[in-house]
Amino acid sequence: MWAVGGAGDKQYMSQTTSQQPRHRTEPEPTTDDTERPCPECNGRTREDPKRGEIVCEDCSLVVSETVLDRGPERHDRDDDSDRRRVGAPTTKRFHDEGLSTVIGGGDCDANGNRMSARKQRRMRRLRTWNTRYVTQNARERALQFGLSELDRMASALELSETIRETASVVFRRAHSAGVQRGRSLEATATAALFATVRRDGIPLTIEDVAATSRIDRESFERAYRDVVRELGLEISPPDPADHVPGLVSALDGSDALCQRALSLVDRVKATDYHVGKHPNGLAAAAVYAATLIEDEGLTQAEIGDEADISVVTIRTHYTAMLEAWREDR
């Protein structure tokens, strides 16, 4: 499958990029800008270090407002007294912001002397292991980040420990299958969580989960589809019955009411009436039909409010429930 080849690609990529030079050997002199003549009067320009501007000496035109030297500071100084800020500029392009150690290539030592064959072999081995360590670390960090994100969302949604465990496994599998390539880890983590939630029949909607995630809905749904497809998860469509117990308890309904509503949902499901309908709406309709049968006196509006469903929806569905009930007797 392409995902496996993809994972190989990634490793290859990391190896090649890490061999690119991470810092400039020759810092660009910052005096370049100051020696450019003024575009207005062609006069001499001068750098004002206090204000961080380049101004024209003749007409005082501010030629450039930002003088940012991103090169290593030490090269600009005559003395080497202050080395605190020496280092390559950081970048977000690499997982470690470009701060990891890279063992350079070549057969010479730091002084430019040729190394012995024995030493060259040792250096090659070191390079290999260093690369392995760095890439391995990157994977681990990504995983850790995703897992902590997963945990945060699970807490916000008050999900059980078992769900979190399962979601973590799903996330790890998705991650190693390469599903996350090209998208954010949050998306994969959210997708893994939602897939687990769905599979266990927990009545949470995409909105519920998306609300706790930092990512937008579109990439969430995309990631979700890919996770399900890549991992071959078998996810049954949302079941109205899953929504019933929570709804009944939120309305302070009796056990009998809950049982009645569940059996109504069951009957209706047998006729495929529920296909393509809001599971929540059907659950609400079932509860309403159940109150009529059990005489519990809940109104359409009460149930609708609690289920986040309009009364019209309840009306359109509950007759089907009652019919199923009549046939049952």
Added chain:
DNA sequence: AATGGTATTTTGCCTGA
């Protein structure tokens, strides 16, 4: 006040270019 009926609008999903 709760419910039922209905016309209209909104919304979400699917499909084909």
Added chain:
DNA sequence: TCAGGCGAAATACCATT
């Protein structure tokens, strides 16, 4: 990826009990 078609749901309004 986008427009457009389509069914479902919401919204609005009125009638009935």
